[in-house]
Amino acid sequence: DTGVSQDPRHKITKRGQNVTFRCDPISEHNRLYWYRQTLGQGPEFLTYFQNEAQLEKSRLLSDRFSAERPKGSFSTLEIQRTEQGDSAMYLCASSSEGVTDTQYFGPGTRLTVL
Amino acid sequence: AQSVAQPEDQVNVAEGNPLTVKCTYSVSGNPYLFWYVQYPNRGLQFLLKYITGDNLVKGSYGFEAEFNKSQTSFHLKKPSALVSDSALYFCAVRALASGGSYIPTFGRGTSLIVHP
Numbered sequence: 043d044t045g046v047s048q049d050p051r052h053k054i055t056k057r058g059q060n061v062t063f064r065c066d067p068i069s070e071h072n073r074l075y076w077y078r079q080t081l082g083q084g085p086e087f088l089t090y091f092q093n094e095a096q097l098e099k100s101r102l103l104s105d106r107f108s109a110e111r112p113k114g115s116f117s118t119l120e121i122q123r124t125e126q127g128d129s130a131m132y133l134c135a136s137s138s139e140g141v142t143d144t145q146y147f148g149p150g151t152r153l154t155v156l
Numbered sequence: 157a158q159s160v161a162q163p164e165d166q167v168n169v170a171e172g173n174p175l176t177v178k179c180t181y182s183v184s185g186n187p188y189l190f191w192y193v194q195y196p197n198r199g200l201q202f203l204l205k206y207i208t209g210d211n212l213v214k215g216s217y218g219f220e221a222e223f224n225k226s227q228t229s230f231h232l233k234k235p236s237a238l239v240s241d242s243a244l245y246f247c248a249v250r251a252l253a254s255g256g257s258y259i260p261t262f263g264r265g266t267s268l269i270v271h272p
Contacts, residue, residue, distance in 0.1 A: 046199070075260075084160075084246050084262030085200070098255045133199065142188050142207045142250075145260070147199035 044068075046148035048134050054154045055124055062120045063151045067136030074117050075145060076109055077133040078102065085133055091117060092139070124155045158183040158251040162263035169237045170271050177232040177266045179247030188250040188258065189230040191221055194265070195243045203245075206230060217241070237270045244268075 047066045055061050067074050072093050077085035088107070090098040093114035103109075106124075111117040121128055131150045137143035159182045169175045181187055188207055192200040204215025211223045221232045232245060244265045253259040 082264065084248075084264050087259050087261070090257060090259065098253060098257045098259055135200075142205065144190075144202050144205060146202065147192075149197075149199045 046134055046136050046146055048132075048148040048151050050151060051149060052152050052154075054156065056156050057126060058123055060120065060122045061124055061153065062118055063132055063134075063153075065117045065119070065134030065136075065148060067116070067134070068146055071136035071138055071146070072114065073137045073139060073143065074111055075135040075137075076117070076119050077135065079131040079133055079150070080129075088119075121153075124153075126155045129153055129155045158249055158261050160247050160249050160261055160263040162245075162247055162266045164266050165264075166267045166269065168269050168271065171239050172236050175234050175237045175241070175268065175270070177245050177247075177268060179230045179232065179263060181228050181230060181247075181249045183249055183251040185251055187228075187230075189221075189223065190248040190250070190260070191215065191219070191230075191232050192246045192248065192262075193243045194246065200246065203232070237268075239270045239272055242268055242270045 049064045074091045076088040079085045089109050091111040106122045109119045131152050133150045134148045135145040137145045161180045190205045191203040194200045204213050206213045206223045214220045246265045247263040248260045250258045250260045
């Protein structure tokens with residue numbers, strides 16, 4: 043168990059550019075979650091995968107956001123035409139199947155949009 | 157819609173004293189409740205969870221939490237605080253979302269500061 047990893051850890055971009063983040067979950071976990079966290083707030087749910095299927099999407103996830111999880115392993119979160127309001131910490135978590143599953147979080151990717 | 161409230165932005169306690177970090181929730185149906193801790197520059201770490209059964213749940217690092225259904229609360233407690241417990245603590249509730257999945261909702265977090 044090497045834990046959940048995220049890449050990059052930090053990303054600085056200019057407004058209007060596209061960015062992509064990667065999350066590698068714990069290998070035996072079939073559920074993967076993306077969250078966004080801003081200063082002074084708790085994580086806000088963005089989307090959730092069970093294996094390769096995207097089962098839930100938050101209304102926070104605008105059309106500029108897209109997430110994939112090909113082959114049910116790693117996942118990518120892409121933000122197109124970034125805006126300053128997208129600046130936040132993007133967290134990934136994984137878990138085993140079950141309603142009461144415990145989520146294990148990665149260290150996050152901090153995005154700064156200039 | 158489900159929600160979680162952490163009424164205190166910050167809790168200060170002296171080392172060796174008991175600590176309590178408060179959490180109340182609102183949810184339809186059975187609540188599944190969690191506590192996580194976040195240290196600076198690190199990801200959230202799971203502390204404990206309540207699913208069913210005994211209202212007193214014991215977790216990592218000597219923490220425990222008490223589920224109170226009538227008060228819709230799930231307060232985090234520790235009998236004797238350590239300086240190393242200083243961190244940001246998040247309460248979360250999972251309940252059935254419109255899409256049929258159990259989605260977590262997190263509170264805003266409480267900063268715990270333990271003074272030597």
